[in-house]
Amino acid sequence: xxxxxxxxxxxxxxxxxxxxxxxxxxxxxxYMYWYRQDPGMGLKLIxxxxxxxxxxxxxxxNGYNVSRSTTEDFPLRLELAAPSQTSVYFxxxxxxxxxxxxxxxxxxx
Amino acid sequence: xxxxxxPTEMTAxxxxxxxxxxxxxxxxxxxxxxxxxxxxxxxxxxxxxVLDGLEEKGRFSSFLSRSKGYSYxxxxxxxxxxxxxxxCAPGGSQGNLIFGKGTKLSxxx
Numbered sequence: 001x002x003x004x005x006x007x008x009x010x011x012x013x014x015x016x017x018x019x020x021x022x023x024x025x026x027x028x029x030x031y032m033y034w035y036r037q038d039p040g041m042g043l044k045l046i047x048x049x050x051x052x053x054x055x056x057x058x059x060x061x062n063g064y065n066v067s068r069s070t071t072e073d074f075p076l077r078l079e080l081a082a083p084s085q086t087s088v089y090f091x092x093x094x095x096x097x098x099x100x101x102x103x104x105x106x107x108x109x
Numbered sequence: 110x111x112x113x114x115x116p117t118e119m120t121a122x123x124x125x126x127x128x129x130x131x132x133x134x135x136x137x138x139x140x141x142x143x144x145x146x147x148x149x150x151x152x153x154x155x156x157x158x159v160l161d162g163l164e165e166k167g168r169f170s171s172f173l174s175r176s177k178g179y180s181y182x183x184x185x186x187x188x189x190x191x192x193x194x195x196x197c198a199p200g201g202s203q204g205n206l207i208f209g210k211g212t213k214l215s216x217x218x
Contacts, residue, residue: 033205043208092206097154098144098152100152100153102150
């Protein structure tokens, strides 16, 4: 039982590049979330989804895009990467308690 | 919007009891979650309160007062492995899950 799987685990991007962080869950959860966590700080909600085909902005959506074409997948797209997007990104899914992936550590240089 | 307040850091002694407070203001409320996050790891679920009162689960208890917008997490018989950050998260009625900045607990011998 894999739970929530995020790929990649680590990535270095150059300023202006783009990339997609992948997130897949096998628990048939309706709710999915993307967070970023800067060093020593709390989790900030980027985007969330309450079901396939439905997404909504969280606290810090600028510079990111998401889609939810299936229940299982919730990819996060970074366009025109900036140093301010250097962070650890967590994906989570829930129908009650949230289960988190192991995170993606992204550095933009 | 949401406003969540927790102490930034706390220190306690092994074997002691510690209470971590959380006050919140939300535009919609769908229960309050507590999560534990060890350094470098993903958060994991600890407890959930939707009704006023105390929920006990082993060494961990959580209390909620909806009218006061107040919750606390009580950790008894502290162990060194309890050194972690503790995150308060009021669930929003729209399905969003916003976290406080977290309380970093250090347990000393």
